Amino acid sequence: MEMVTVVPRQRLEGLELLGGPTVPLHPPHRASLPLWLALLLKRQRRANILPxxxxxxxxxxxxxxxxxxxxxxxxxPPPLPPPATGEATTxxxxxxxxxxxxxxxxxxxxxxxxxxxxxxxxxxxxxxxxxxxxxxxxxxxxxxxxxxxxxxxxxxxxxxxxxxxxxxxxxxxxxxxxxxxxxxxxxxxxxxxxxxxxxxxxxxxxxxxxxxxxxxxx
CATH class of the missing domain: 1.20.58.1020 (Methane Monooxygenase Hydroxylase; Chain G, domain 1)
Structure with a gap:
């Protein structure tokens, strides 16, 4: 569930996951991905993780x-973001x-x-x-x-x-x-x-x- 920022090294189309689609990866633009996916791409040397x-x-x-x-x-702790209209507070x-x-x-x-x-x-x-x-x-x-x-x-x-x-x-x-x-x-x-x-x-x-x-x- 934790989201982290990656710097892709290769292009990758968005993936349809249970939690929703991921954004397409276009080097060198940063993107936010679930931690497990970021670790997978890191092991494959297809992206770096930006701490x-x-x-x-x-x-x-x-x-x-x-x-x-x-x-x-x-x-x-980190401050809570203001709730969007019609949405529950995160x-x-x-x-x-x-x-x-x-x-x-x-x-x-x-x-x-x-x-x-x-x-x-x-x-x-x-x-x-x-x-x-x-x-x-x-x-x-x-x-x-x-x-x-x-x-x-x-x-x-x-x-x-x-x-x-x-x-x-x-x-x-x-x-x-x-x-x-x-x-x-x-x-x-x-x-x-x-x-x-x-x-x-x-x-x-x-x-x-x-x-x-x-x-x-x-």
Whole structure:
């Protein structure tokens, strides 16, 4: 479903796909294609993949600075486009956030997956791939640390803000967050049970059969 920009090396007529037809390719004009098709053409040496602006070392460095400075939130996601008349509003992950026209200061929903794919399948199309790989690793570590730190507020019936978090990050943090939530739920249940038992014991101790005329004749 993710769209990327390619620079074709050969002419190719449009293809009829389930999601709709693709645009004809005419070198050297850029075109947007589904990621899977772009990877296929890349392997066949029929096109180069143009990385999105946010995948440039300068842009990733700026995003990393934001992540480090804002310890209680994540870098903002790409802005939503205004809805067209009579059409539903597009939301992540169905945004053109990985094409050449995407903003350079925002990580899209599939930033981690797409970055790993491009570094693996098209490193020659990436500017300074070694630096990009290091920045991607740093971003992943600092953002996962924020997710784990945010779980602390759950003990106070708070919420973990996940605005700007990507799909793979949600998947990686789900097991950790679910485990913490289950643990807090069990602790809460134990506290409630202990409170009920204490109230019952205090109620029994406060009841005096002599004062209440319930003393039995022996």
């Amino acid at each position: 999105p602006p946010w995948f440039h070392p300068t842009a990733l460095t700026s995003i990393l600075d934001i992540e480090r400075n804002k310890t209680d939130q994540f870098s903002p 939301s992540p992950p169905f945004l053109l956030s990985s094409t050449a026209d995407a903003p350079d200061g925002a990580l899209p929903y599939h930033w981690l997956e797409l970055g790993e794919i491009l570094l693996d399948a098209a490193p020659d199309d990436v500017v300074d791939p070694d630096t990009v790989r290091r920045l991607m690793r740093d971003l992943r570590e600092i953002r996962m640390a924020k997710i784990r730190a945010g779980v602390v507020v759950l003990d106070g019936s708070g919420m973990v803000g996940l605005k700007g978090v990507g799909g793979m990050e949600v998947g990686e943090g789900r097991a950790f967050i679910s485990g913490v939530v289950d643990g807090l739920r069990k602790i809460g249940t134990s506290r409630e049970q202990a409170l009920r038992e204490r109230e019952v014991e205090e109620g029994d101790d406060a009841y005096d059969p002599v004062e209440n005329g319930d003393e039995m004749d022996l």
